[in-house]
Amino acid sequence: MTDASGPVDAGRASSPTGGATATVEPVMRASGLVAGYLPGVNILNGCDLECYPGELIGIIGPNGAGKSTLLKALFGLVSVREGSVTLQGEDITNMKANKLVQAGVGFVPQTNNVFPSLSIEENLQMGLYLRPSKFAERLEVIYDLFPVLAQRRGQRAGSLSGGERQSVAMARALMMDPKVLLLDEPSAGLSPVRQDETFIRTRRINKAGVSIIMVEQNARRCLQICDRGYVLDQGRNAYSGTGRELADDPKVIELYLGTLAKDVDAAK
Numbered sequence: 001m002t003d004a005s006g007p008v009d010a011g012r013a014s015s016p017t018g019g020a021t022a023t024v025e026p027v028m029r030a031s032g033l034v035a036g037y038l039p040g041v042n043i044l045n046g047c048d049l050e051c052y053p054g055e056l057i058g059i060i061g062p063n064g065a066g067k068s069t070l071l072k073a074l075f076g077l078v079s080v081r082e083g084s085v086t087l088q089g090e091d092i093t094n095m096k097a098n099k100l101v102q103a104g105v106g107f108v109p110q111t112n113n114v115f116p117s118l119s120i121e122e123n124l125q126m127g128l129y130l131r132p133s134k135f136a137e138r139l140e141v142i143y144d145l146f147p148v149l150a151q152r153r154g155q156r157a158g159s160l161s162g163g164e165r166q167s168v169a170m171a172r173a174l175m176m177d178p179k180v181l182l183l184d185e186p187s188a189g190l191s192p193v194r195q196d197e198t199f200i201r202t203r204r205i206n207k208a209g210v211s212i213i214m215v216e217q218n219a220r221r222c223l224q225i226c227d228r229g230y231v232l233d234q235g236r237n238a239y240s241g242t243g244r245e246l247a248d249d250p251k252v253i254e255l256y257l258g259t260l261a262k263d264v265d266a267a268k
Contacts, residue, residue: 025089026050027211028074028105028180032083035073042081043069045235051180051213056206058226058243060219062256066235067215068110071184074213075107076100088179102130106178110185113169116158120149123157123168127175135175142171145205163194167201174210181205183214187221199225219257223247231256 030049036042043066051057059067072078074085076095085093087103095103115123124142128135143150146167157168166186173181186202187195195218203225206212216222223229223243231239231252239252246252 024052026086027053027055027088028213029086030070030074030083031086033070033073033080033085034082035069035078035080037069037078043078043235044073046083046237047073047232047235048237049074049213049230051211053211054206054209055211055227056203056225057211057213058222058229059213059215059232060217060222060229060246060256061232061238063217065232067232068184069235070232071107071182071213071215075105075182098130101176101178104176104179106173106176106181108166108169108173108181108183108186110188114157114160114165114172117156119154119156120160120168121153123172124149124175127172130176138175138177141177142174145174145208146171146201161194163190163197166190166198170201170205174205178210180211180213183212183216185215185217187216187218195221220247 028049028051030047033044033047034042035044047066047070049057049059049070059070061067069078073080076092076097076099080093083093084091087105090103092100092103092105097107100107115126118126121139124139125132125135128138148164149167149171157165160168170181170183170186183202187198190198199221202212202214214222214226223246226243228241229243229246230237231246233256238256239246239249241249247257
């Protein structure tokens, strides 16, 4: 594990799946990001992040740490004032969202993440509006990952539960076969049972070959399933390491995991 001096250089130490030592290009890298919503007010103050092919990256931290802002900066929804974002070595800093989707970045926001008046299958069709000729091919893949959606394909998305909507939102983002999937608080507002289902589904998507960067308030559960994690505090990297290292580190437990547990309890 490392502290604020910098992230773990996992790609040069070993492959994400534990294979032989090799130099691997990150699928997505953020370097020294400074960003915010208002002129002169920065939420991010020099964030770094690396996600290697096949990895599930978890981003945790106290409320107001800049977790969701980091995800939105990666997806071009918040202007990056300093630093850079690259996708497989190509600069995508401040690229428009539609161009990022074309380039291979999927994004699932925490709220308002489905078209409520459309059916499940129509929502999935909207996810592939840039490549309509691939619809049948991708639909088969998605229904294999989300069999319940196949069974209820004609149901209106607005009639679904929160967990079911989250499934539709994830599935729609996967229709474009992204190189990396960005998830913003996928378990927020869900019951404990639905939260577990969401984490299991997220890991299954990752095991299917999709690199994932996930912001999550349920820090302990996030660290249980992620390959590596970053702890943000006041818009900066406070700690980084494997999920197990962070979950077992006394400083992280004392300074962050206890605080995060209180934050979650207060939100209920």
